[in-house]
Amino acid sequence: MTETLTQIKKDFTEGLSQISRFWGFPKGMGAIFAVLYLSPTALSLDEIVERTGLTKGAVSTEVRTLARMGLVHRSTKLGDRKDYYTAETDFYAAIRSILQERQNSEFDRAVRSVKETLTALEANWVEDEEWNFVYERVKALQEFFDAIDSLAKAVIRLESLGLSNVTKILSVLK
Amino acid sequence: MTETLTQIKKDFTEGLSQISRFWGFPKGMGAIFAVLYLSPTALSLDEIVERTGLTKGAVSTEVRTLARMGLVHRSTKLGDRKDYYTAETDFYAAIRSILQERQNSEFDRAVRSVKETLTALEANWVEDEEWNFVYERVKALQEFFDAIDSLAKAVIRLESLGLSNVTKILSVLK
DNA sequence: TTGTATGTTTAGTAAATACTAAACGAAATA
DNA sequence: TATTTCGTTTAGTATTTACTAAACATACAA
Structure with a gap:
């Protein structure tokens, strides 16, 4: 039986959510990090919203604390007003x-x-x-x-x- | 101005409660450990209740998980039905x-x-x-x-x- | 100016968790 | 057997925390 990549990603995200919760962080934080970590490209806030199922508000605040912890990085593209986020890979x-x-x-x-x-x-x-x-x-x-x-x-x-x-x-x- | 020993103990207990909470444990757990840690003698469940202000039920369950983690030890005295608890000092x-x-x-x-x-x-x-x-x-x-x-x-x-x-x-x- | 696309803040809700009060159980003693 | 003394379990409450929905702010574009 062949699992699809999206299913595997979902399982992985679930796992990181659990780990996040275990360390006393919101499980949403784990999920956000997971989708960024598995994405080859930087993601916008709305893309994160779409992939995690959280609301803009939640992602906005949680991505900020992730950035403060140095676990994600915020960047911008020229001529594009959106913020883009990537996961830190150097743990x-x-x-x-x-x-x-x-x-x-x-x-x-x-x-x-x-x-x-x-x-x-x-x-x-x-x-x-x-x-x-x-x-x-x-x-x-x-x-x-x-x-x-x-x-x-x-x-x-x-x-x-x-x-x-x-x-x-x-x-x-x- | 001279602080009384009981006041100092109280502050210390408060501090450990915070630390406990920070690590995702109930703050009551920190308080329980603190009073045991500062007591020269082993304490019974009711003595812990008295000093922490928690109820018997709470102390009963939380002291058990502390014991499972090896942070406190349960002991008994001959001819005494009570359980007595001491803090582990070897961290x-x-x-x-x-x-x-x-x-x-x-x-x-x-x-x-x-x-x-x-x-x-x-x-x-x-x-x-x-x-x-x-x-x-x-x-x-x-x-x-x-x-x-x-x-x-x-x-x-x-x-x-x-x-x-x-x-x-x-x-x-x- | 008005409208549109973005991120943030806020006020309220849902869910998880710590804790209480009280019933219960078990063991010793009378 | 009944009573007392202890610890445990349970059912419910209060508190905290994560999250949602929606208002808001800002900057750009038309």
């Missing part, structure tokens, strides 16, 4: 861009609040068993977050080596 | 456990669907420009997912070295 670049974007995100604000807890504990120090306990715990968590952060940055910096090469290197370390 | 162990749990998750099902797209394309091969284009793209994405997966596994395997040491090693690689 490492995309990851780097997402991590940068992340700096100003809700997540980092929250992580900073852990740091603030720590300084609050230091500032109002009380020689007390529980106080000490809490301090140690908060500090450990803070260090963990820092470690993850530096690890991510280190991996990103090595992007030029290729992710799989980095993996190979790590594999022999032990 | 590397927790990450490993979460990644294992992930194997059966919705995420992996979705990632597998990319692989399936690939085999569908191979199975119904048509010598056609677009077909070829789509195939290359899907393949590239699949390889990227694989790379991320092996990298994660490699890092996890090195957990014994300590995360910050791994980071240091990566830093000199370039």
